[in-house]
Amino acid sequence: MIKKYDSNFKLIWHFLKGSLPFFVLSLISAGMVSFMDMVNPKIVSFTVDSVIGDAPSVLSSPAASLVDMAGGLETLKAQPLIIALAVACVGILAALFRYAFRLSNAAGAETFVRRMRDELFIHIMGLPYVWHGENSTGDIIQRCTSDVQTVKRFVSEQLVQLIRTVILIAMALYFMAGINVTVMLGAAAFIPIIVCYSMIFHSRIGTAFRKVDTEEGKLSSIVQENLTGVRVVRAFGREVYEQERFEKQNAYYTGFWIHLMRLMSAFWSSADILTGMQNLTVLFLGTRACLNGTLTTGSLIALISYNLMLIWPVRMLGRVITEMSKAGISIDRIRYIMNSEPEKDREGALEPPMDRDIIFDHVSYSYEGGTGEALHDISLTIPAGTTLGILGGTGSGKSTLMYLLERLYTLPPEKGRIMIGDADIADISKGYLRRNIGMVLQEPYLFSRTLSENIGIAVDRPGMDQVRKAARLASIDDAIETFTAGYETAVGERGVTLSGGQKQRTAIAQMLIRKSPVMVFDDSLSAVDTETDMKIRHAIREVSGQSTVILIAHRITTLMNADRIIVLDKGRIREQGTHDELLLQNGLYRKIYDLQTAGLTDAG
Ligand SMILES: Nc1ncnc2c1ncn2[C@@H]1O[C@H](COP(=O)(O)OP(=O)(O)OP(=O)(O)O)[C@@H](O)[C@H]1O
Ligand SMILES: [Mg+2]
Numbered sequence: 001m002i003k004k005y006d007s008n009f010k011l012i013w014h015f016l017k018g019s020l021p022f023f024v025l026s027l028i029s030a031g032m033v034s035f036m037d038m039v040n041p042k043i044v045s046f047t048v049d050s051v052i053g054d055a056p057s058v059l060s061s062p063a064a065s066l067v068d069m070a071g072g073l074e075t076l077k078a079q080p081l082i083i084a085l086a087v088a089c090v091g092i093l094a095a096l097f098r099y100a101f102r103l104s105n106a107a108g109a110e111t112f113v114r115r116m117r118d119e120l121f122i123h124i125m126g127l128p129y130v131w132h133g134e135n136s137t138g139d140i141i142q143r144c145t146s147d148v149q150t151v152k153r154f155v156s157e158q159l160v161q162l163i164r165t166v167i168l169i170a171m172a173l174y175f176m177a178g179i180n181v182t183v184m185l186g187a188a189a190f191i192p193i194i195v196c197y198s199m200i201f202h203s204r205i206g207t208a209f210r211k212v213d214t215e216e217g218k219l220s221s222i223v224q225e226n227l228t229g230v231r232v233v234r235a236f237g238r239e240v241y242e243q244e245r246f247e248k249q250n251a252y253y254t255g256f257w258i259h260l261m262r263l264m265s266a267f268w269s270s271a272d273i274l275t276g277m278q279n280l281t282v283l284f285l286g287t288r289a290c291l292n293g294t295l296t297t298g299s300l301i302a303l304i305s306y307n308l309m310l311i312w313p314v315r316m317l318g319r320v321i322t323e324m325s326k327a328g329i330s331i332d333r334i335r336y337i338m339n340s341e342p343e344k345d346r347e348g349a350l351e352p353p354m355d356r357d358i359i360f361d362h363v364s365y366s367y368e369g370g371t372g373e374a375l376h377d378i379s380l381t382i383p384a385g386t387t388l389g390i391l392g393g394t395g396s397g398k399s400t401l402m403y404l405l406e407r408l409y410t411l412p413p414e415k416g417r418i419m420i421g422d423a424d425i426a427d428i429s430k431g432y433l434r435r436n437i438g439m440v441l442q443e444p445y446l447f448s449r450t451l452s453e454n455i456g457i458a459v460d461r462p463g464m465d466q467v468r469k470a471a472r473l474a475s476i477d478d479a480i481e482t483f484t485a486g487y488e489t490a491v492g493e494r495g496v497t498l499s500g501g502q503k504q505r506t507a508i509a510q511m512l513i514r515k516s517p518v519m520v521f522d523d524s525l526s527a528v529d530t531e532t533d534m535k536i537r538h539a540i541r542e543v544s545g546q547s548t549v550i551l552i553a554h555r556i557t558t559l560m561n562a563d564r565i566i567v568l569d570k571g572r573i574r575e576q577g578t579h580d581e582l583l584l585q586n587g588l589y590r591k592i593y594d595l596q597t598a599g600l601t602d603a604g
Helices: 008-016 020-052 061-069 072-078 081-126 129-134 137-179 181-188 190-228 230-235 239-292 297-339 398-405 430-436 451-455 464-473 477-482 500-514 530-544 579-585 588-603
Strands: 358-365 375-382 387-392 417-420 437-440 518-522 548-553 564-569 572-577
Touching: 008 081, 008 137, 008 297, 020 072, 020 081, 020 137, 020 297, 061 072, 072 081, 081 137, 081 297, 137 181, 137 297, 181 190, 181 239, 181 297, 190 230, 190 239, 190 297, 230 239, 239 297, 358 398, 375 398, 375 572, 387 398, 398 518, 398 548, 430 437, 437 500, 451 464, 451 500, 464 477, 464 500, 464 530, 500 518, 500 530, 518 530, 530 548, 564 579, 564 588, 572 579, 572 588, 579 588
Parallel strands: 387 548, 387 564, 437 518, 518 548
Antiparallel strands: 358 375, 358 417, 564 572
């Protein structure tokens, strides 16, 4: 498969579309800030040498013409305020460019990260169900949050900082060279040493930081586990044990930080020594040149100023470079998502009528990484408009059969066919197929929205009466009425405020409101009592009309009225027929029936 983004550069370039002008503007502004910073030492050295002293002016021609405009050297000597004004002007200009830099950089960074978030979200939504099964939610979220932040920092801070620093260093060295080449070389000699030293240190400390991160992760997972599982901790009286576990980890974590701080302190102090030596060199070479008469006092002051300007950027450069190299991992992780192939229909996908017979034709299926076959040679016809019941123990392949029907998993061509009327579902548009085959999932998921929004989630602008009707059919209306906010009650994160049975019934209402031509209820009545089960089954029959209904259950009463029932066992159809036929067969169905009804008779 050809990867769309075969290099990190390509991916960053792609995301940069739209924010590039901002970054270019910010770099130009940064260049101007650096230039303005270079001007002040020039003014100072000119003032010391030519305004206070009597040395002839050595200004460049644009600067000299500015002095002429101000009235010449004599006027400046008489009116030193003009020099102060010039310094103020330079300061104001630098401030304006700094403002432009920050603003355009922030705008660039935010548009960049916004584009990245949008694209990632849309891309992830389009990825196949299988992909979501293979990748853990936590990991995907981390890629979309902290990795995105790392990449944002890489582009808007580190990359910009790198270019900015290089411009600043180049300018400062250039201006120094204009004054005295020997001093410039003396200062420049320290730059590679300091940068390398800081790079080595930061890559070392990076390992220590990662370790601290891991330990912090462990600490917070202890906290999280204990908060989420607080009931278990209380119920088993594990408070003291958990407390000790936490204290141990906390002590370990603290130890790491202290180690890290020791490393940091050692670095900063030793880097200070290097910087001090650089200052010393400039001062020594400069003073010597002054004494030789090849350098003026004002120029020495300028050289020292330029050298001071270099110190911080150079010290940070090593850190920036090391951190930039780490961003590669984050870009790779985002690239993995962007390179995953989204679900696509093939050219000319069909949208055939769906109120037709559903035919499973010698269908076998094995999950990737699964143990053996989940389904083996299933052949089955569900006539349009009838109800099929599927009974089977856990892991017998019931849900798998339905996932294949919805094409959540792809059936390889050599493993049989699934047809709806004359159309092979492999040729049908996925969106169309799923819109028409409604499925109440075995583990329903409710969004953190209101109940009415949740019930109407699959239809466009549902009316309140539609919502109420669906709720009534799903026998959830009574429960909803007891909530103070009724249908406007917000369902908490993961639907925690609802009981398992209430959640199931909300999911059934979601389905009944949309009335698809094919309706699948995957173990949807497992958490409701027998009476509600019966009421809902009547409602389903009432709503379904011409729809084909597939009812999956463990409880025979749930599906005994179906037109046809199949008994699945270890991925194979063991028995099939109507309830009465199956009872007569005296097989597995009969055995389950006897077991389930015996319980009832015993109980009363
Ligand atoms: N994503 C998956 N990857 C690998 N194996 C899977 C996957 N999903 C299901 N299986 C396996 O396939 C088999 C059939 O699973 P399936 O979910 O279809 O069973 P089921 O009949 O719906 O069971 P239950 O009544 O518990 O819902 C099981 O052995 C299960 O372990
Ligand atoms: Mg299942």
